[in-house]
Amino acid sequence: MASLFDRFLGRKEPSSAQIAKERLKLVLVTDRSNLSPDQIRAMQREIIEVIKRYIEIDELQVQISVEQREREHYLVADIPLQRNRSYGALEYPDSPPTAPDSRGRSKSNKPLIDEPPVSSEDTIPHQPPS
């Protein structure tokens, strides 16, 4: 939130407070859910696998994040559907209207997948198991 002003004030690197905040948010997801980062990544992979059994999705576009509203956490999945070419009548708008968020006052939408990598093999969390 302060980033615009940070730039205004001539700062480019994230401040140590911003780093602390991001690290805290991440560690609290695992503290509160009692799941390790590895387990969270495994869960994401499995969720994607299950969805793929039913519908065509572009895995690279999938975003699974943890949202905090007040003191509750929500697992939120953004899964863009692939256009169904063989079904011409149904058209997906190019940019679907985004619903205004009315739910929570303190919302931190944090992608789980783009977090600082724990180890190098974890950097591409969406890779389907080969």
Add this chain to the structure above:
Amino acid sequence: MGARVITITSGKGGVGKTTATANIAVALAELNKKVVCIDADIGLRNLDVVMGLENRIVYDLVDVVEGRCKLRQAMVKDKRVPDLYLLPAAQTRDKTAVSPQDMVKLTDELRPDFEYILIDSPAGIEWGFRNALAPADEVIVVTNPEAPAVRDADRIVGLIEAEERKIPVSLVINRAKSEMIRKGDMLSVSDVLEILSIQLLGVVPEDELILISSNKGAPLTLDDRKAPAGASFHAIARRLTGEKVPLDDLKPPGGVLRRLARLFGASVLSVWPVL
């Protein structure tokens, strides 16, 4: 009516629970409230020293629980303010000398005669914390704007929320350094609130006078109303009584642009009504 039992806790040690308990207690007493503080940190008592009452202790909490004296005999009166008492912890015993049920019984005995019972909780999430939590009507969680303290505060809030009975929790952010926050080197008030998502009761700045006051055994709220931390603790006490006191405890130095930046940085506050 009966007193409100307010437990001051934190998870992490050294964040300012004892300092907060002493200063809020004195500030409430100066508002002519009848106040008693209980040091629940058995084996590591220091509320007596911070309040400057260590030389007048005869009996302690464990003596009361084990029936060696009457509750009233163990209570040390602070003569500098109208109606403030300290029930000291035992120094030579361990925490298991007192049970959560003992604490409930003890506070129930005090309730009719007081308006506020403040319990200074020990650090940690074990026995001593359980003792301090058992009789609480409300909890104040103290934290510092740094990652380890905030993480532990989150754990404590989780534990309190997991209790069967609903206990209101509010937050005091202690030792905030506006200059460091401005430079982006310390979590801001809104950062901490965004993460913990609990009601903010107050922000207390880092203040050297706190150290001097505990050297002297005279809580800052006793006389020094102009000291930044003293003013914050006074504001917190007034908020506890239900008064709406605006949150301008942390006045940042700097020009218009910086103040604007801070305003934006703290915008979460607008949806977090102060108690």
